[in-house]
Amino acid sequence: MTVVITPSWSNGVQKLKVAPQPPAPIPRGLTPPVLENTVHKTRCLAQLRSKDQDLEKYIYLSQLKDADHSMFYRICLDHMAEITPLIYTPTVGDACLRYSHIYRRPEGLFISIQDKGKVGSILRNWPRINDARIAVVTDGSRILGLGDLGVNGMPISIGKLSLYVAGAGIRPQSTVPICIDVGTDNQKFLDDPLYLGLRQRRVPQEEMHELMEEFLHEMSVVFPDLLIQFEDFSTDKAFAFLSAFRDKYPLFNDDIQGTGAVVLSGFMNAAKLSSAASGRPLTDHRILFLGAGSAGVGVAQQLTSYFKLLGLSEEEARERIYLVDSQGLIYDERGPMAEHKKYFSRKDYTGEPMKDLVEIVDYVKPTAILGLSTIKSAFNKAVVERMAAHNARPIIFPLSNPVRLSECEFSEAVEWTNGKVIFASGSPFPEQEYEGKMLYPGQGNNMYVFPGIGLGSILSRASTITDSMIEAASLGLANSLTPEEHADGLIYPRISRIRDISGQIALSVIREAQKQGVDRSTDLRQLDDDALLEHIKARMWNPL
Ligand SMILES: NC(=O)C1=CN([C@@H]2O[C@H](COP(=O)(O)OP(=O)(O)OC[C@H]3O[C@@H](n4cnc5c(N)ncnc54)[C@H](O)[C@@H]3O)[C@@H](O)[C@H]2O)C=CC1
Numbered sequence: 049m050t051v052v053i054t055p056s057w058s059n060g061v062q063k064l065k066v067a068p069q070p071p072a073p074i075p076r077g078l079t080p081p082v083l084e085n086t087v088h089k090t091r092c093l094a095q096l097r098s099k100d101q102d103l104e105k106y107i108y109l110s111q112l113k114d115a116d117h118s119m120f121y122r123i124c125l126d127h128m129a130e131i132t133p134l135i136y137t138p139t140v141g142d143a144c145l146r147y148s149h150i151y152r153r154p155e156g157l158f159i160s161i162q163d164k165g166k167v168g169s170i171l172r173n174w175p176r177i178n179d180a181r182i183a184v185v186t187d188g189s190r191i192l193g194l195g196d197l198g199v200n201g202m203p204i205s206i207g208k209l210s211l212y213v214a215g216a217g218i219r220p221q222s223t224v225p226i227c228i229d230v231g232t233d234n235q236k237f238l239d240d241p242l243y244l245g246l247r248q249r250r251v252p253q254e255e256m257h258e259l260m261e262e263f264l265h266e267m268s269v270v271f272p273d274l275l276i277q278f279e280d281f282s283t284d285k286a287f288a289f290l291s292a293f294r295d296k297y298p299l300f301n302d303d304i305q306g307t308g309a310v311v312l313s314g315f316m317n318a319a320k321l322s323s324a325a326s327g328r329p330l331t332d333h334r335i336l337f338l339g340a341g342s343a344g345v346g347v348a349q350q351l352t353s354y355f356k357l358l359g360l361s362e363e364e365a366r367e368r369i370y371l372v373d374s375q376g377l378i379y380d381e382r383g384p385m386a387e388h389k390k391y392f393s394r395k396d397y398t399g400e401p402m403k404d405l406v407e408i409v410d411y412v413k414p415t416a417i418l419g420l421s422t423i424k425s426a427f428n429k430a431v432v433e434r435m436a437a438h439n440a441r442p443i444i445f446p447l448s449n450p451v452r453l454s455e456c457e458f459s460e461a462v463e464w465t466n467g468k469v470i471f472a473s474g475s476p477f478p479e480q481e482y483e484g485k486m487l488y489p490g491q492g493n494n495m496y497v498f499p500g501i502g503l504g505s506i507l508s509r510a511s512t513i514t515d516s517m518i519e520a521a522s523l524g525l526a527n528s529l530t531p532e533e534h535a536d537g538l539i540y541p542r543i544s545r546i547r548d549i550s551g552q553i554a555l556s557v558i559r560e561a562q563k564q565g566v567d568r569s570t571d572l573r574q575l576d577d578d579a580l581l582e583h584i585k586a587r588m589w590n591p592l
């Protein structure tokens with residue numbers, strides 16, 4: 049089924065025309081005589097691969113999605129490892145930076161602060177209201193590690209939703225990319241004549257909060273079956289909006305909760321490999337975070353579950369986690385700090401501020417160092433070598449996106465640890481051969497879990513997304529590796545199996561929703577696991 053959105057312009061007002069669904073068959077003579085699907089796929093791939101620049105490939109794929117979305121998703125599914133970096137991180141970062149220049153056509157909903165008081169009427173302009181099941185909403189205030197990109201953040205919502213379709217079989221017409229425009233503090237964009245957003249600085253937090261209250265209320269009225277994913281809100285807003293609204297509406301924050309789930313999962317598998325090499329008990333791991341924003345603190349919160357699942361108390365779990373921000377090690381005596389950092393602030397350190405990462409590594413002696421700092425090369429040779437000195441197999445996760453902000457590259461980590469590193473990064477790196485053996489980097493990216501969390505929440509019609517549903521997604525992912533993937537030393541499954549993985553995660557999420565009594569599709573409770581998995585797979589949309 050192809051949905052064609054044709055923009056037309058009249059009196060400066062942009063209208064969307066929606067073609068009938070499904071479209072009428074194309075009359076004979078209006079396509080070439082031989083346009084066979086398999087051959088056409090080869091043609092599309094050749095056209096894609098002929099382009100030198102990844103941004104050009106992004107634009108090509110975006111046009112293909114518009115012209116023939118079934119072909120676009122067929123290519124995504126059949127070539128997941130090749131296509132994901134083009135429609136998602138790292139290339140989507142460039143697409144966001146350049147969005148106002150490469151913009152071709154409307155692909156989502158834009159809600160601006162000027163719509164305050166009439167948000168409901170804007171939402172009703174969406175052409176596929178009854179189909180809508182999942183929205184990814186950003187305000188562009190912290191896109192990947194690239195900072196405030198204002199309305200140029202829209203491609204991140206679009207990219208995440210493409211992965212919902214490819215990765216979990218959510219129907220394309222059920223997805224709603226949304227960008228909220230409350231201005232931008234990015235002076236370069238404000239000065240750019242082509243910038244597509246409001247030409248004003250961001251409104252105060254209070255005004256934004258009022259807009260969000262109205263927006264979420266109206267969303268629940270206009271789209272009663274919709275799940276919302278908050279994406280790339282700057283840290284203060286990410287925490288504030290999640291805690292203000294999570295009990296009222298079915299929503300989750302991908303950067304806090306999705307990232308937490310995916311890293312917990314990878315860490316569980318990494319800790320086993322590391323402990324097997326060192327003989328250290330699984331409970332004795334110590335984790336050092338560089339970066340204490342929404343992602344760093346979200347992951348740290350989720351990683352307390354790693355220790356609690358092993359039987360440690362909350363206090364014992366907290367003691368094993370250390371946070372570092374731009375001021376160095378976070379500890380009580382350092383002075384006032386943002387609310388979200390307080391829980392992990394150390395009480396057992398009282399000296400001078402400790403800022404040097406090598407010094408901090410020598411003080412903490414972590415078994416794992418995780419980067420969510422946006423600081424390129426922060427895990428330099430000295431840091432990585434100290435990690436290797438303290439550990440038989442150090443766990444090193446440079447998780448910042450896109451690639452150019454990664455705290456460390458896989459090739460560097462392999463070289464500086466003599467091939468001993470257990471590695472996962474936010475954006476993909478190529479595999480490395482070391483002393484005749486192939487070593488594979490993991491991709492610790494929330495893309496592994498949000499499609500399955502979404503699918504499970506949609507199918508169970510969860511009224512709210514609980515912490516235990518997120519944890520269930522994480523455990524579902526950790527347990528989804530095949531024996532062959534374990535034998536290759538992987539800590540995440542291969543991305544080419546994303547549909548299977550999403551099915552497993554959805555099953556875990558639905559079961560947990562049922563346990564918590566937040567499922568509204570209560571008929572699914574009657575199904576045993578095999579029947580439920582079959583039900584989930586049968587609901588997945590497939591391209592032709
Ligand atoms: N792998 C994944 O799935 C995900 C990765 N991320 C990445 O995590 C990064 C951070 O995201 P947020 O937490 O939302 O951003 P943020 O801007 O709120 O947090 C950045 C943190 O890094 C710290 N920092 C900055 N400069 C530093 C320095 N020189 N030394 C030590 N710490 C420093 C800041 O103090 C802050 O605590 C981004 O690059 C984002 O792309 C975010 C979500 C998911």
Ligand SMILES: CC(=O)C(=O)O
Nearest residue numbers: 192280303449493494
């Ligand atoms: C992956 C992701 O959500 C981020 O970097 O923000």
Ligand SMILES: [Mg+2]
Nearest residue numbers: 192279280303
């Ligand atoms: Mg994000």
